Amino acid sequence: MEATRTTTKADVARRLTRQLLEPIHLVAYMADEPMFALQAIGYEGYWPGYFASRSAPLGRVPAEVVDALFYNFAPGEAAACIPSCWDVATPEAAMAARNEGCVVALRRILGGLADSAQLARAADLAVRAATSAPMEGRILYAGLRSLPVPDEPVARLWHAATLMREHRGDGHNIALVAAGIDGQEAHVFAAIDGGMKPREYGRLNPLTTDQLAAVVDGLRARGLVDESEKFTAAGRELKDHIEAVTDALAASAYDCLEPDEIAQLIADLEPLVARIDAVGYEEVS
Template identity: 40%
Template sequence: MDHEKVGALAHRCHRALEPLHAVIYFAPEAEQRYTSAGLRPGRMGYFASRSAPMGAVGPGVVGATFYNFSPELIARHIPRAWTLAGPEKVVAARFGAADAALRRLLGDAVSAPEVAEAATLAREATEGCTIEGRPLYAGHAELDWPSEPHLVLWHAITLLREFRGDGHVAVLAANGLGGLPALVTHVATGKGFLPAMAKASRGWSDQQWADATAELTAAGLLDDRETLTEAGAGLRRRIEEQTNAADTGPWLALGADKAARLAELGRSLSRTVVAAGAFPPNVFAKGAPNT
């Protein structure tokens, strides 16, 4: 396959599959499982559950790999989380939450042949992932595979997502965008979180957001309406292209036909979970992640 075409395919597959992974960040089952494991209610479950496969890491490692979160917000929860529940217990709680959430959102479709087919294809795609320079992916890749098809699918999508995310972080750093500027410019594309949700969920104050916006405006990347200038739009476009280029491994391994089939299956299943209310309103600029 042509490299540019593979990059475009990687982007399409990511968009089709992402909602199936992202249910874990909004499902009430997640909060229930994390607090039952011993964690405190609120953001602690998110930071602990996503970083737990890397072990009992400190706030610096979480900040480096999650990238666009306020260090102050992370430090409120990590490393205290590990004094309340060890990483293995948190990982088990996360898989339990994914299991319960997907069963609820997919309903009878959770046992459909399409889920098993998608799981087989997604797992095959992960064989094209490599660990070099991918710390968050590498941690998740060392976990044991679950046995049930819907959890195999969810875990495979998680691996594909964190593999792409690690590459994206490297691209952002190479293009000179730190965590908060990266978030501000992403919001300005109109394809991600709405501004209020971005600030609240990532832990940035209004003043910190305003300061970053002023710096980006002075750099010519935003205009006085806080929208991307031609230079800013070009930078975000370049970042997306480079992220796609860094994400070709899984899709080269899977091949064009199988990748297209996985995207088709993922898109259908994603629409099912979105229709079932997986995501709250007024969070994303277009209603739900990547749909």
């Protein structure tokens, strides 16, 4: 998709950040290697390492800050891991473990593409965009911007993808807050948008039956969800509006790239993401 007169900046942002860079970033949560790397430095299970490594660019901030920035975790989930996670390892050690695990995972998944010229070129273009986006209001992104950019191409690409994913995520939180949708309501919206019942959506599992019913009932009372737990016309319109605002807020990151560079970045990323889609994130034993 080239940046032409019929393609908006928001369209470009959705294609690049959501569809092409986010799958690269997601090895952090979907592949085994980052989890194993975090467990190797002392984190037990999954969530302590997740909260430690993702919040590490912020330093040793209280659980309330992490909960606010991550936005959509159930009450108490952040506090169950923070600040106790810093008794296991420093923020710097947690970041290093995650980064190393992600590079190992990407190399496994991408195979020969990991050392290709197109990956190196994509990494350079993505880094330019990722280090040119506005930081105002993007706290987690700003924390990541304070870190050095790796030189090795695979690490460089993952770092850029992570910057862009968190930049978009910070903007998505802004859009949700402006629309009056809280974190658990956002999960219900995501479930319905994906054709699921709210209870089928894994990120809502920490809520009790009564807590989840209260969230859904609140959306129903506002005319956003119907009795069958699907969007009303107003709910569908609001969900689409939130996504449109999110894409618009992400678009300025790509202003530093010329149209031909955007087209090149898309062309270089597409086979990488196709490989990820074909192979999957988990290691086949």
